[in-house]
Amino acid sequence: MKRSVRVPRQKTPVHRFAVIAGAGRKEAADGCMQTALAALAAACSPVTRPKHFFEECLRNLAAAYSADFAFCGVFTDDTETAIETVAVVAGGRGSKNITYELAGTPCEDALKADNVFIECGVQKLYPADSLLEEMGVESYFGAPLITADGEVMGLVAVLGRKPMMRHPWTDSVLGLFANRIALELERQRIEQEIELSASVFENSHEGIMIFSADWQIRKVNRAFTKITGYEPDEVIGKHARILACDRHDETFYLELMRVAEEEGRWEGDLWSLNKAGGLFGERRTITAVRDPASGRILHFVSIFTDISEEKFAEQRINRLAHYDQTTELPNRLFFSEKLSQTIAGARSSETCFALMMLNLDKFKAINESYGHMTGDRLLKAVADRLQTLPSDHYFPARLSGDEFAVICRVPQDPACAEQPLAIRARALLDLIGTPFMLDGEQTTISASVGIAIYPRDGADSQAIIRSADFALAAAKANPHRRTEFYRTELCEQAERQVALTKLLRKAVSRHQFRAYYQSKHAVDDGRLTGYEALIRWQLDDGVLVSPAQFIPVAEETGLIVEIGRWMLGEVCRQITEWRRLGYAFGRVSVNISGRQLTDPEFVTTVAEIIGRTGVDPSDLELEITESWLMVDPERSTEILQALRGMGFKLSIDDFGIAYSSMNYLKHFPVDIIKVDRSFVRDILTDRDSQAIVSAIIAMGHNLGREIVAEGVETRGQLDMLRSAGCDEAQGYLFSRPVPPEDVERARRMPLRQEAVAS
Template identity: 40%
Template sequence: YQAVTLSISDITSRKRIELSLIERERFWSEVVRSVPDLLYVHDMQNQQVLFSNHSLGLQLGYSVGELKAMAGDFWEQVLHPDDSDYYWRIRNLQKVVGDGLLLESVLRWRHRDGQWRWFSIREQALARDDRGRVSRLIGVAKDITEQIERNQSLRDSEQRYRLLAESISDVIVSTDDSLNLNYVSPSVEAMLGYDAEWVTTNGLQGLAANPQQLASLYQLLERIRDSLGERDRLECLREELPDQLFVFDCLRADGHKIPVELRLVLMWDENGRFGGILGVGRDISQQRRAEKDLRMAATVFEHSNAAILVTDPAGYIVQVNKAFSRVSGYSAGQVLDQLPGMLTADRQQAAHLQYILGQLNQRGSWEGEVWLKRKGGENFPAWVGITAVHDEEGDLVSYVCFFSDISERKASEQRIHRLAYHDALTHLPNRTLFQDRLHSALQHAERHDEWVVLMFLDLDRFKPINDSLGHAAGDRMLKDVAVRLSACVDGDDTVARMGGDEFTLLLQPRATREGALNRAIHVAEQILSSLARPFVLEGREFFVTASIGIALAPQDGNELSQLMKNADTAMYHAKERGKNNFQFYQADMNASALERLELESDLRHAQEQGQFVLYYQPQFSGDGCRLTGVEALLRWSHPIRGLVPPDEFIPVLEELGLVVQVGEWVLEEACRQLKAWHEEKIRIPKISVNLSARQFAEGDLTTRIAAILTRTEVPPACLEVELTESILMRDVDSAMQTLSELKHLGLCIAVDDFGTGYSSLNYLKQFPIDVLKIDRSFVDGLPDGEQDAQIARAIIAMAHSLNMMVIAEGVESHAQLDFLREHGCDEVQGYLLGRPMPARQLTAQFSGAALFILS
């Protein structure tokens, strides 16, 4: 070294400056770091981010290293594609602009998690090149995503509420915080006929039909207006007036008034400041009408003369009116939560109730006449209407039932009907009703191939009595005649007064011409006999007779007018024959009638003259080898006619009322004969006697039979009584009682003609029956008739299962006997084994050894 030059300079000042700069840089660096906004410096030449603060990475989710790595393509990675073109166009302009603000916009940047966030961007020039162009710029970004979303939510909410306000029928109105009307929903035009702009301009006072009705509304507005500048008073209003309701009449644009309900609420912002008034106006015309209808319905319900009850869908009563209690006798408390069945009369048929329910299900309502029952048990006719009530969805909510007592109306209708169809004097059917019944009878008879009897009756010698004693006495006689005529016929026959002293009779149809003829003869005889008794008028006896004409359909005409004309002709023929008689329209029937009269006359004397005799038909064991009993059969030994078959005279005995008397004679004679056989050592175990329906219905039948058994000294076990199925089924309860009495007496009970009637097997099981008798109609077809064979086998099996014996009647061939024996029939009778015969013949045939050995 030649020399070292040392220069020492005092750099304290410079160091102090450097330290100050370092300190200042550290300070501003910390300031930039702590600023919550995003700061960045962008190089315009190479389009790179030269600097970004900590907040940028923090808010976008990138680390410092990631930000450095993406410095060259930062904008390509974070800018939203829709904002990119706009941003770069602005950048190109930034190069040539002067000082001041270069960009202020709202852009979307992508977060590291892929979501887009909104940022408010503000960029300014930081440096320029030598040509004055911006070379660097500094940007400040602020995350406004939540603000954007809040604003969008607010806009969406406002849009929804606006759409709601515009779509509902109610009118929405609002004011600003100065109470100036600032919104009216478009629905005001549909309600009132004014558009929203007109209402906004003219206010509510332009709508009021009666401004006085708005006085309370104006008072509220005035109170609010006075409180606008005073927060304390507004707070009081907020507590006192959560909402207010006003009702007033609005005048529509077409001049009609409608009632409107306006509900107002005070609006407050989130800071508790008054924001205006919100109102909802509603047309309450329909509500007013509904309220009016409800008031009217309630008035009708409570004051109606008709009883009304309301039930729930299950049928339980939930409400009744006063008339219900008055008509039914039940108080409301006694029927609530009960079923209406307590009102149903016992006579009401279950099938009819099911029909009513069916109508309710199908049509929703039913109306008609039914019988109901009061609390005290009294039945009464009622007119009832029932309606099913449904809600808007069609679901059943209740049943409404009204009913009224129509007893008086029914009585009035019956009185009117009686006046229209019955004779005022005798109360018999008049000509109109009689012709209606005759017409119906002719139609029925034609359909069923039956015979109808029509009788015309005219009193003989009534006019002189009526003229001499006066009409009052004549009327009394006619009323007495009506009573006597009615007593000569059955309940289903018709006696009518045609006018004056003319009467007509319609007898119920008969299956055969002979049956109709016999019935007509019997009734005509009864009438003539009844009228033969004297009529007592004014303390004196008077006598009248009658001429009767009889016509039968179809032989004398199927037409009503023709039949009546022919009966009238026959009646005049009776008058020509000397009156006090009856004549048929057909001459041959008069001969039959004469023969019938003679038969009746002879029958009346047959018993006292000893013309009735008993024949006895033997009954055998099932193999036909052993005599087990006899059946007593009534015969009429007429001195001229000879032996009259029973089917010719027994029905006449029934009509003449002699069958009980003759039947008792048969019982006693049969028992007397059995006793005689026993005394002669003829071993006949039992005797069977048929009982008629009238005999069986006599109340003292058991007593009479017991007396006969005592008189004849016949053990009860030796007497068997035979009854038909129809007799037993006519009155089951009474038959059960009588059979029990006969069984208690010790008799054997048999059912005759079994299989031809309609007896229930249940009753058959309960009746104390010992023997079933197979009818001859089934035996006739044996053994070849498959159906008859099946019936016979079934009867035998059934009887044995019920511990009954079986006897078959009408056995006329060995093949029939073999079939019955093979299938276990207990006893048989018929022409093959023995015909009905007098007692002396049976005595000769079955005495001694012949009793057990038959050829």
């Protein structure tokens, strides 16, 4: 009697199974396995998918394991204490579905681990499971069903009245079926959601809310957002009483829900609160939608209309008091109230936020040259752009003249908030710096930003405003920097940055940059697959300046656009030279700065360089840092699609350290994901790093992306990456970044691969 239970794993979207090749221990069992896999492959096609998909899958699964029973099921509710079967097969035939309590069953263990395999004696191991005794089950094999987002939705299991033999393909076959069944369940759920939306949202002029059976909000329509001010992501998952106000007591709402549940319908007038805290009257109808077969409530549909037209005059007065008349942004009064509320919320939740003070450069000259009316139109144009910022992350306001303020949510604690804030600030400046059409003429204006972080730089409104103003003054004092964080040593740092910026400008004019190359290798056999081009700044005395020192300054000053243009041209020139020498160099990757992506002429510049050098775009791989892509995902997608259409391979660099998700990744037209070196460095000693790397590899492969690991320095790291299925790797284990002459010298000698091929 053997029992195999794996260690419980985190709910991370890691694909757990890989097909195991090789001969099985019994020809008959292998034949059943092959038949089952062939049936699964046929079922994967929308054309050939059988009507009773789940039953067919289970029938073939039971045949593969010579089992008497097979079933798949999903959780009955969020407590995850029971499952309701989707399909059941007994003796090769379909059977009626059941609800199965999980406590004390092998299924409970299977849901906590990757899988549970019990060759025999399952009844003795789980005496509390009466169903096993009733069915006469002796052996059991079960595995969880996991969604594409990594959430466990249920499980699939096969059970036998006789002992079940374990084969080399045992785990992988059940895993393949589990993945396919989970995908089909998700597909059906999505289709049901589409049908639901089509039937409920026909009348979009009225606010509509769809509640689950336990009164949690599942969907809202556009009219709901227009009436209440809440965006869908602010209310989904919240209780239906999110609009409740103190005009009605607890008894009122309890009675409303009781009538809707017991009688199937509630209709009446009530008072509610919108997102801004304003009171409005509504006429609401709530209807219960039931399962025709069981009578169980599936959800509630609430339709309401705003009946508070008499409040419009009051709202107009409120707007005049809280909004700037020139720009229609919140005014200083509204900003002060919002800042106080934000501080109170951050203090109670022990979180932080940033205050960005923004000032237009040389606005006074525009007013004097073109008149105040033109200046007002420019202020309105700037405000319109600020209003395009996501309202869930930004609150812009006009304080006075050409001074604006932006309250910005920070996803990290103050210790690690500056990098994402710097990216947002640069994006904000680029947004404002894009040329305007003003009075029929193209007008460009720049701005400066000072940033203070609560509570690090101030514990109250006055303190945080003072810190942000101080930072803004420092930013304006250095026109090449334009963005400054508040810190006590600001003046000293500003002086050093000024000196470095001057040197960097000279470096651009004197062509002091060089391209170094670090090799990339296949993880499985160590063969050379290409190179990454890395920029170096070489001073006149031969000293190399670290990119960590000058790249941030280059990005902040905008010099990175010119430097990046030179780097791409130099790499193309080098590729042409290697082609002439007959070197097989694979594909060369080049880092593209986010500032280059935001340059309106970037795609045109790339096309010009390719046309001038005659390089085949397929020889190049363009690397874009993940954090830059997330500044403006839609714009990033457009640019990536244009580059891909030109024939370039595209990769996301430093993946895993920003605040994106796989949900965004599947929309980006990229070919390669580069795992950040910080995860690779700790992969042998830190379980979290191991899990993250494995997750990135598995999910990336499922999305059809290649995976490259950066910073590989030891054979142990390489072995771990190989076992996880990583495609390529680069790092000091293979080679340090070297100048092109060293690459050419190495290509003239026999390639040494014994360090990585074992």
